[in-house]
Structures are given as structure tokens and as C-alpha cells.
Amino acid sequence: MEWISLATQLFGSGHGIRADGDFLQGDVVFEGEHVTVIGTTNHAPIGVKLAxxxxxxxxxxxAQHPGRPILLLIDTQGQQLRRRDELLGINRAMAHLGTTIDVARRRGHRVIGLVYDQALSGGFITSGLIADACYALPEAEIRVMRIPAMARVTKLPEEKLAALSQSNPVFAPGVQNYVAMGGVRALWQGDLPAALRDALRHTPTEDTRAQDGAQRGGRRLAAPVVQRVLDAA
Known part of the structure; x- marks a missing residue:
């Protein structure tokens, strides 16, 4: 979905969100409450400047609006793969972005991520996956890497990984698999304002992704391992 269509469905034609290149920003009013909107478009690669x-x-x-909710609109192909950004310290810039989102959450800002188009790799990890919860549209595309790239990294045959992806969501791209693993809390379908309203009111502030993944059968061991570590602490 195009970001303009999404913004219009969520906030009306006078939404006030503007694009500066691949960067989206706006102060919108949703059912009488101000919400800060931040995002990216055009499958943006996240470089130092954008982060x-x-x-x-x-x-x-x-600083200016304590406690105001923040909505992250996500459409990214991952981190910017350029020497310039590497030399400028893209790792630190992306870590800074993730840290600011985490601090906002700790200070009482409800932070909601929404993958409306594409979410890949580090550009997704330092935004939607650090929010209180991340949601997605059904047509969105989410993955860390394609199976051929995964095969090169793991040194496992593509055929084996393809077979594993049929039964294990960890090895498979796709928004439904991220729902199964708990990385995406739910899909927004139909009435998008109602979905946003529910997310702002009912999204838990604690991290429930491991428990969600266990209950949904897509990530079975994370929650028990976390509990064992807590019990041993």
C-alpha cells in the first residue's frame, strides 16, 4: 500500500504527514489525541542521515510532548550498503535510533510499529522490532534474508533450507511467519482506524514476543529458555 493511501485511511485526507525524500514525518490527531508519526517510504535503505x-x-x-504516542510506518530494504555510511558509523547511527525508541517506551510513550510495505534486516530491527509491538498489513513483506543468501551464510544447501521453511517459520520469509514467531503481534485488516485504536489502548508495554511465539507454535524454545535464565539469576 502507498503511504498516502494508508495515512488517508488512518487519519483522513488532512492527515498532515509529509515526505522529505524517503523520510515521513507528521503530527496527526487521532480521535482527539495527538500522535507523532515517523516513517520511511520507497523501500528506503536506512543510512546515517535517515536513522x-x-x-x-x-x-x-x-522533550516537547511527554507521553505522546509514536507510530512508526515501516517500508525499508534494510541498512544502506555504502562505504560512506560505513565510514560515518552506520552501526552507531542505527543503534542510536533503536536506543531513542527504547528510551521513549521507558518514559511512557506508547510506540507502535506498522509494516505497511516492506521490512528487511537492520532497518526493521532498529524500528518496528523495538516498538512496544509491531503490526503489519496482510500484503506486507517481511524477512531477514532470502533463502539463497541464508544458504551462503550458513553453508547449508538451499534445498535443505527450503524444506525447513515449510515447517519452521524461523527459516521462512513472509508476514504470516512473523506473526507465528511473535515478531508481529497481529495483522491489520479491514477497519484500519479501529486497529490503530485497539493497538494504542491494548498493546502491552512488556515484551510478550517470546510467549506469543510459543503459543502460536512458531518459536517454541525462546520463552522456556528466557524463563530458565530468569530462574537461575
């Missing part, structure tokens, strides 16, 4: 721009808005929201 810092998003972090700046999160910091400004914390």
Missing part, C-alpha cells in the same frame, strides 16, 4: 532524522523526531517528541 538520525528519525531519532531526532523521537527525541523532540520526548
Amino acid at each position: 538520525l532524522a528519525q531519532a531526532r523526531v523521537v527525541l523532540d517528541t520526548m
